[in-house]
Amino acid sequence: MKKTVFLMQASLIAAIYAAITIALAPISYGQIQVRVAEALTILPAFTPAAIPGLFVGCIVANLYGGGGIIDVVFGSLATLMAAYLSYKMPKKWLVPLPPVVVNGIIVGYILNYLYGLPLLITMGWVAVGQMIACYGFGYPLMKVLEKYEDRIFKSDGSHV
Structure with missing residues (x-):
């Protein structure tokens, strides 16, 4: 039962993440983005x-x-890393911080590499968008x- 609940939660999170991002595409992608x-x-x-739910949803x-394979691979790996670090945060108020920092750096670099956008400015804009979302x-x-x-989130599935 626990494996089924885990898979169901991960799948639902992936679907919701992807649906929200795609539905709000005009503000979900690019140098200035707020991926809600x-x-x-x-x-x-x-x-x-x-953790796997956010990773798959991001893929x-x-x-x-439209960022191509580089964004699919490295942008999604950034989300995987940030999700794992959020899981490990010792205090609740720190939980949203890893996605701000990790995505600010990695997605900022990806956008710089793909589109020639100014690196530090792009990292800053991505981090600001992440701060708003997270x-x-x-x-x-x-x-x-x-x-x-x-x-x-009860793991026995009785309230899920």
């Missing part, structure tokens, strides 16, 4: 299933985004989910 789905990067604080979203949307989401954590 990055608010979901707080989910590793509640379930380790969010799907990046396949749609702390502006993700942190309030985390506070709401904390109230219902036992009901939503």
